[in-house]
Amino acid sequence: MLSIKNLHASVEDKEILKGINLEIKAGEVHAIMGPNGSGKSTLSQVLAGNEAFEVTSGEVTLNGENLLDLETEERAREGIFLAFQYPVEIPGVSNLQFLRTAVNAMRQHRGEEEMNAAEFMKLAREVSKQVDLDPSFLKRGVNEGFSGGEKKRNEILQALLLQPKLAILDETDSGLDIDALKVVSDGVNALRSEDRAILMVTHYQRLLNHIVPDYVHVLAGGRIIKSGGRELALELEEKGYGWLGIKDEEDAGN
Amino acid sequence: MKPVPKLSSAFLHAACDCMPEPLLALRKQRASALVDMPLPTRKTENWKYSAKYLKLSDDMAISLPADGKTGTSLAVPGYKVVFLNGVMIPEASEFPDLDGITIESFRDLNNDDATALSKKLGGTLDHDQAQFARLNGARFEDGLLIRLKPGAVLDQPLFIIHETHGDASGSAYPRVYVEAGANSQMTLVEEYTSGGEAPVLVGTVTEFDVADGANITSIRLNMEGENVQHIGATGVLQARSSRFESHCVGFGGPLRRHDLQVRLEGEGAETKLNGVVVTQGKQHYDNHTAIDHVAAHCNSEETYRNIAADKSHAVFNGRIHIHQDAQKSNADMNNKNLLLNSGAEIDTKPELEIYADDVKCAHGATIGQLDETSLFYLVSRGIGRRDANVLLTMAFINELVAQIPVEAVRETAQTRLNEFFDKTFEEA
Ligand SMILES: Nc1ncnc2c1ncn2[C@@H]1O[C@H](COP(=O)(O)OP(=O)(O)O)[C@@H](O)[C@H]1O
Ligand SMILES: [Mg+2]
Numbered sequence: 297m298l299s300i301k302n303l304h305a306s307v308e309d310k311e312i313l314k315g316i317n318l319e320i321k322a323g324e325v326h327a328i329m330g331p332n333g334s335g336k337s338t339l340s341q342v343l344a345g346n347e348a349f350e351v352t353s354g355e356v357t358l359n360g361e362n363l364l365d366l367e368t369e370e371r372a373r374e375g376i377f378l379a380f381q382y383p384v385e386i387p388g389v390s391n392l393q394f395l396r397t398a399v400n401a402m403r404q405h406r407g408e409e410e411m412n413a414a415e416f417m418k419l420a421r422e423v424s425k426q427v428d429l430d431p432s433f434l435k436r437g438v439n440e441g442f443s444g445g446e447k448k449r450n451e452i453l454q455a456l457l458l459q460p461k462l463a464i465l466d467e468t469d470s471g472l473d474i475d476a477l478k479v480v481s482d483g484v485n486a487l488r489s490e491d492r493a494i495l496m497v498t499h500y501q502r503l504l505n506h507i508v509p510d511y512v513h514v515l516a517g518g519r520i521i522k523s524g525g526r527e528l529a530l531e532l533e534e535k536g537y538g539w540l541g542i543k544d545e546e547d548a549g550n
Numbered sequence: 551m552k553p554v555p556k557l558s559s560a561f562l563h564a565a566c567d568c569m570p571e572p573l574l575a576l577r578k579q580r581a582s583a584l585v586d587m588p589l590p591t592r593k594t595e596n597w598k599y600s601a602k603y604l605k606l607s608d609d610m611a612i613s614l615p616a617d618g619k620t621g622t623s624l625a626v627p628g629y630k631v632v633f634l635n636g637v638m639i640p641e642a643s644e645f646p647d648l649d650g651i652t653i654e655s656f657r658d659l660n661n662d663d664a665t666a667l668s669k670k671l672g673g674t675l676d677h678d679q680a681q682f683a684r685l686n687g688a689r690f691e692d693g694l695l696i697r698l699k700p701g702a703v704l705d706q707p708l709f710i711i712h713e714t715h716g717d718a719s720g721s722a723y724p725r726v727y728v729e730a731g732a733n734s735q736m737t738l739v740e741e742y743t744s745g746g747e748a749p750v751l752v753g754t755v756t757e758f759d760v761a762d763g764a765n766i767t768s769i770r771l772n773m774e775g776e777n778v779q780h781i782g783a784t785g786v787l788q789a790r791s792s793r794f795e796s797h798c799v800g801f802g803g804p805l806r807r808h809d810l811q812v813r814l815e816g817e818g819a820e821t822k823l824n825g826v827v828v829t830q831g832k833q834h835y836d837n838h839t840a841i842d843h844v845a846a847h848c849n850s851e852e853t854y855r856n857i858a859a860d861k862s863h864a865v866f867n868g869r870i871h872i873h874q875d876a877q878k879s880n881a882d883m884n885n886k887n888l889l890l891n892s893g894a895e896i897d898t899k900p901e902l903e904i905y906a907d908d909v910k911c912a913h914g915a916t917i918g919q920l921d922e923t924s925l926f927y928l929v930s931r932g933i934g935r936r937d938a939n940v941l942l943t944m945a946f947i948n949e950l951v952a953q954i955p956v957e958a959v960r961e962t963a964q965t966r967l968n969e970f971f972d973k974t975f976e977e978a
Contacts, residue, residue, distance in 0.1 A: 346926055367935075368930050369933060369938075372932035389948075394933075398932050401933050401937070402932045
């Protein structure tokens with residue numbers, strides 16, 4: 297489904313990704329782990345199309361199509377979804393209006409009829425319940441004044457509504473208490489299916505107790521330095537990143 | 551040195567004598583005071599950003615005829631009065647027939663009422679700040695007098711549709727005077743629209759004399775076309791414990807100017823002024839507001855938002871004057887501005903004069919652009935660039951549009967805003 301070959305990306309002339317290679321097939325769940333500053337969010341943002349990052353070389357295809365040629369909104373319509381590490385607060389745009397506009401943009405892209413306000417309200421309420429967000433959050437501004445955990449649940453709510461082909465979850469587990477972690481991982485597990493892939497980006501392995509990955513990769517200094525099965529995550533948990541000869545520090549990438 | 555430009559004497563002559571004698575006398579007196587009125591230049595403090603947009607020619611001095619047909623057959627959810635080129639059109643108007651409320655054309659006033667009115671007209675305004683209200687005073691040919699007896703309540707909004715038809719060049723001077731008795735209530739909606747293509751000047755004055763405990767809402771929608779230069783003034787006098795609320799929504803034009811002056815003269819008076827302006831192309835809009843806290847224990851709350859696209863230019867000047875005796879005044883002024891293109895210009899200036907010591911006065915002004923991170927977040931959900939831009943731009947003014955207390959006006963405003971977005975965000 298997703299194929300990344302020798303991907304290099306920079307921000308403000310500083311190279312962050314230094315040759316990423318990754319193959320993800322439909323139905324698979326991959327975890328990318330790595331110390332802070334290793335480039336996990338950069339990879340996520342590059343895949344979603346954030347123009348703040350410049351791809352200097354390499355290739356990314358989604359189901360054979362060149363992803364890097366597509367605008368952000370086109371990528372989303374082709375099935376890429378990024379749950380942001382830091383979801384954006386947008387006062388003045390209601391969550392409901394935001395979600396409905398997004399869902400209808402997707403439906404329109406697929407040649408389906410738009411959902412009217414009443415239909416959508418019903419759907420949104422159901423999905424809110426699924427991620428344990430009170431429906432009153434739909435009326436508020438997008439992420440406005442949400443706690444860290446509420447923002448993460450709102451990201452999963454969006455994934456459930458938009459039903460992406462590839463869901464990239466950037467540190468969706470950070471800042472969650474045990475209960476919220478359970479809710480979020482239940483949501484992610486609900487997304488798991490044969491024709492969908494999930495890329496989980498995480499610093500810690502605790503999410504991986506709830507969402508068992510098929511593959512685990514270690515990202516350090518802008519490269520994937522080790523890949524393995526789910527046992528790699530446990531090994532990292534036990535021994536820390538030091539075992540791989542990298543420091544778990546902001547400067548690990550240098 | 552260039553001589554200071556003066557208002558051409560062509561502007562001093564009103565066309566018709568079709569009002570009661572006291573009003574004609576007043577007009578004549580005002581006209582004499584207008585002789586050699588200096589026109590604003592960029593050196594005129596209260597016009598410095600806008601003087602360059604003022605383009606008067608002698609053929610615009612002619613009073614536009616009020617004999618065309620009005621384009622407004624539109625139903626409104628309330629009472630409706632139509633003015634065409636500054637003159638009330640009875641056939642197009644429906645007056646309420648309610649106890650304690652009289653609504654009359656200036657032309658229909660009896661001599662006593664006209665005499666009483668002539669003593670009040672202009673009394674709510676500081677003409678040194680709203681210079682062009684003087685021109686209206688010298689030229690108005692009709693007007694609407696709304697009188698609410700103490701305790702009277704207008705059960706539905708009164709819409710005044712001010713239409714200007716510029717089939718040929720000329721000018722129109724609509725005028726409204728609201729005398730709101732103690733504890734009376736009403737909502738007045740004024741919509742300014744236009745037709746035709748010849749360059750015209752519209753110089754308006756609307757006044758509110760708000761007695762003790764009265765509660766008045768004013769909604770003003772400026773939607774005139776590209777041939778109209780509009781210079782309007784609204785004056786408000788508020789007595790004890792009265793409440794005044796204003797919602798202005800303005801779309802840009804070659805010249806748009808609105809002076810809104812509120813004097814809080816009785817203790818416990820409250821005023822709330824909301825304003826939204828959007829400009830695009832080479833349009834202009836200038837809001838000058840002035841709130842005078844004359845009496846103690848008054849509250850004012852002012853929120854204005856400007857959005858300027860393309861090469862347009864929006865101006866906001868907010869003056870708050872807290873007089874010496876106005877202890878315990880509470881004044882809050884907030885102006886936020888959104889530049890949609892780097893070629894657009896916004897000038898904002900708070901002017902605070904505080905002579906009392908025990909007051910709360912907060913003010914803030916910002917100028918910003920659409921937030922790239924928010925935009926990325928929206929498009930990353932499949933939302934198109936245009937829609938994302940519209941959502942974020944609308945977010946900037948949503949709160950103010952939502953507060954307009956008449957649904958039909960909210961809808962009209964939204965329809966016009968959508969047209970603005972269509973033009974501004976045509977191509978992503
Ligand atoms: N917008 C940016 N401007 C400058 N440097 C950035 C920016 N985004 C990320 N970086 C740098 O890129 C490196 C990788 O960051 P990031 O991808 O956020 O790491 P991770 O998500 O693995 O913690 C860090 O050194 C970070 O400081
Ligand atoms: Mg990160």
